Amino acid sequence: MQIFLSIAGILIFLFFFSFFVTSLLENEKRASFISLVAGILIPVPFLIPFFSNITYPFWFNIFLTASIVIPVLLVIIPFHRPIDYTLSFPHNRFDERDTVFARRELKPATDVYNEYYARNPDKREPDDRWREKPGLLKAGTKYYDPVLFAAADSIFEQVKKLHSRVEGKTAVQRVEVVAYQISRKIKKMVLGWGANAVGITELRDYHVYSIGGRGDRYGEVYSIDHKYAIALTVGMDYYMMKSAPAAPTILESARQYMNCGLIAVQLAEFIRSLGYPARVHIDANYKVICPLVARDAGLGEIGRLGLLMTPALGPRIRIAVVTTDLPLFIGNHQPDPTIIDFCRHCRKCAEACPVHALPFEDEEEHEGIRRWRINSESCYSYWCTAGTDCGKCVIACPFSHPDYWIHRLVRSGIRNSALFRTLAMRMDDLFYGKR
Ligand code: SF4
Ligand code: SF4
Incomplete structure (x- = not known):
């Protein structure tokens, strides 16, 4: 379990570090700052057992594992809300x-x-x-x-x-x-x-x-x-x-x-x-x-x-x-x-x-x-x-972000899962501001 959590910690660090570099390239100051802080703080609980003699209780290991697995599942498991298209096609022509x-x-x-x-x-x-x-x-x-x-x-x-x-x-x-x-x-x-x-x-x-x-x-x-x-x-x-x-x-x-x-x-x-x-x-x-x-x-x-x-x-x-x-x-x-x-x-x-x-x-x-x-x-x-x-x-519009890997990843999650769409909206507010 500890090896898995350590690898997860390193992957989280790499994810946020790449996000930080991409945000710098995009000149997005708020996203750069938050991704840097997240990249430093979030991996810490995952890496502590690897660098010390501390052993977590079982429930805390499960909590850390769930915090990784759930967002990944949100991206990859399809979940759609149906949309009614019957009134999408005009009957008359516009002047x-x-x-x-x-x-x-x-x-x-x-x-x-x-x-x-x-x-x-x-x-x-x-x-x-x-x-x-x-x-x-x-x-x-x-x-x-x-x-x-x-x-x-x-x-x-x-x-x-x-x-x-x-x-x-x-x-x-x-x-x-x-x-x-x-x-x-x-x-x-x-x-x-x-x-x-x-x-x-x-x-x-x-x-x-x-x-x-x-x-x-x-x-x-x-x-x-x-x-x-x-x-x-x-x-x-x-x-x-x-x-x-x-x-x-x-x-x-x-x-x-x-x-x-x-x-x-x-x-x-x-x-x-x-x-x-x-x-x-x-x-x-x-x-x-x-x-x-x-x-x-x-x-x-x-x-x-x-x-x-x-x-x-x-x-x-x-x-x-x-x-x-x-x-x-x-x-x-x-x-x-x-x-x-x-x-x-x-x-x-x-x-x-x-x-x-x-x-x-x-x-x-x-x-x-x-x-x-x-x-x-x-x-x-x-x-x-x-x-x-x-x-x-x-x-x-969150869809207007440049076509970099992080935004492509988010867009594929958006296409795949209605639950991820809700999460993506909150994340966009957090990283790029409500406006
Ligand atoms: S005035 Fe409003 S609707 Fe028109 S372009 Fe500006 S933001 Fe968009
Ligand atoms: S509601 Fe959101 S996703 Fe839709 S056009 Fe407006 S900003 Fe873009």
Whole structure:
């Protein structure tokens, strides 16, 4: 028994020491300090008998053994709480004109402005309130930084230039492809070009906005007759996002809109060159709702903060989509109930939000689907005050930790066991703080 406890003591020390080194690399001061103290103190009772003549009573040996064995069992024994998915798929299509990004393009005293608010009088007052604020990337905002704001702005301008390439001519000569093989090649290529995940789904009716709301597509009735959608995500840098809601956040956001936009444009050009039509959906030029497409392509789940939560990077991603008629292989995606279950118990994003735009309650049913509804007016209003796209909820999320071994270990425990999920939430609060 004493040999077993001594080995356990050494393993505990090595575990916490590696955790300490990882936390130092991540520049997480609180986690470094706690893991160092834990690494020094916790192994002591395990090692005392080895370095002295002290012999523990039987019950204390059992207690020490249980303190090792129980957490290990929590990680490895599967234990799931069932999630009801029946209301996860919308029956109706969303109107893009109702998004806050479309509404911010409405100019007061114009026909479209008057027409929109005549149909939606309840939205006029909250919208006019954020219209009075300085606005995204503007001087006079709380986190105004002339250099970083200019850098972000210049990247967004480059993203706009990609809009002219979201559609293009399809080659006349069609190359015959085998769905399974071309899907594998596409996935490999897209990952090689810098995406961190890529998935394929059948394009469904509710993926496509009913009516366009941005730029010269305002009021256009959308229909896409493509059969498939390829969703790809790129990761946002953890350390840039850690500054949220300060200026580096929006610079990183812009950078990754650009990166996923470039990959998607490149992919669509490639598909067209094979003789199949393809349409790109990127920042400010979407005909589809990217998080829903990405979820159905098996890249994650929609979490409490209303964004796609991916298994490896949580919500710390940007998404682009390519719709096409190229024959593709979809595979068998199973929803990941563990993320939804984790979100139901964790409320870190809601606690971190400076304007309480995220719900603390469970999902609610609205227009036939069950989801967390964020207060997008409050959220966007804060962006107009801060000057950035905030991101405090994104970086507060325990799934946003960098993809180091300790976080991978925790994520695999989270996927495996509902009991471990509860433990992981408490540990995240302890090591990284409640906010
Ligand atoms: S981006 Fe900021 S304001 Fe918006 S929901 Fe997240 S934390 Fe709240
Ligand atoms: S912070 Fe917690 S509740 Fe919010 S999205 Fe992340 S896991 Fe879900």
